[in-house]
Amino acid sequence: MALFAAGGPAPTQHSTARKIAVTVGGLLVLMVILLSAFALPGVNTAVKDLPIAVSGDGLAPTQVTATLAKADAGAFDVSMVASEQAAQQEILNRDVYGALIVDTDGLTLDTASAASATVATALVPLAQQLGSTLNLPVTVHDIRPLTSDDPKGMGLTAGALPIALGGWLAAMGIIALIVGAWHRLIAAAVFSIGGGFALTGALFAIGTFDTNYWATSAAAMLGIAGTCYFVLGFERLLRGRGIGIAAVVLILLGNPLSGLASAPEMLPHPWGALGQLLPPGATGTLLRNVSFFDGAAITQPIVVLVAWAILGLTAYAVAGRRHQPRHAFDIHMDAATAATG
Structure with a gap:
């Protein structure tokens, strides 16, 4: 008491100051991590192992590949194909981003800005450089362009992430407002269906998409459902820690590593893969391939999103079983008390 009376700090003051210091320090570390996660992929974006095809007659294709290897070592993963038709089919199948075709008319670059406007733009100066080196005229064909209302694909870049993260927001709202395990699952399913139609409709309205509305809506539904059930399951299983895990997966990692602004191959390895x-990247790829490429290469993103939904539902079921014994015991005790009372 004499120490406190003499003006010494109270224990509660020490405790409060420590809590403030730890809290502020933790938040500062979190902000630095968030800044790094969002900024580093963009700063380090570069062409590396980007798949492209080469085709033509005689020794010219070999000269093209040799020039590519010399000019941009490691930047491209070059595959030889038999014809321009085969090269274009690889583009439409999402196996490659572009093709360099050598024939009697010169050098033709086939691209698909719908696959990645950034990559399509980056391939043009490369083709011009090769044409100059090989003394060939250069022609550029965009065989699968983006829409005229959104020629840079900004709507897809900005819209796919809200569709994926919409599942997060829906889960938070359902947890806060809906009572009952089955009711929450039903609410998530209803929101996924309604959200898929509504958000896809918004992207059609602003001109990002102009074909395959129903299939694209179904893709959006799957993206929302995968995210929503994942968040619901981990929140029920781990409470606050589960929400934190979901935030890391969806926001800290999923958003910056989605590759929507450029291409997954342009992110530092192995972060693009x-x-x-993760749900945001899989959702963006699924929407792109369904809307612009008639469903080519959609197996992986569908499997990924279904796996996240199953993971969430499994966690949800495990949490339910963990709470069941206590609930059954409480019912038994209530019944016993009523019988003896």
Whole structure:
């Protein structure tokens, strides 16, 4: 008491100051991590192992591949194909981003800005450089362009992430407002269906998409459902820690690693590939391939999103079983008390 009377700090003051310091320090670390996660992929975006095809007659294609290897070592993963038709089919199948065709008319670059406007733009100066080196005229064909209302694909870049993260927001709202395990699952399903139609409709309205509305809506539904059930399951299983895990997966990692602004191959290895295994990246790829490429290469993103939904539902079921014994015991005790009372 004498120490406190002499003006010494109270224990509660020490405790409060420590809590403030720890809280502020933790939040600062979190902000630095968030800034790094969002900024580093963009800063380090570069062409590396980007798949392209080469075709033509005689020794010219070999000269093209040799020039590519010399000019941009490691930047491209070049495959030889038999004809321009075969090269274009690889583009439409999402196996490659572009093709360099050598024939009697010169050098033709086939691209698909719908696959990635950034990559399509980056391939043009490359083709011009090769044409100059090989003394060939250069022609550029965009065989699968973006829409005229959104020629840079900004709507897809900005819209796919809200569709994926919409599942997060829906889960938070359902947890706060809906009572009952089955009711929450039903609410998530209803929101996924309604959200898929509504959000896809918004992208059609602003001109990002102009074909395959129903299939694109179904893709959006799957993206929302995968995210929503994942958040619901982990929140029920781990409470606050589950929400934190979901935030890391969807926001800290999933958003910057989605590759929507450029291409997964342009992110530092292996982060681009990892991003395609997370809900935002898988959702963006699925929407792109369904709307612009008639469903080519959709197996992986569908499997990824279904796997996240199953993971969430499994966690939801495990949490339910964990709470069941206590609930059954409480019912038994209530019944016993009523019988003896």
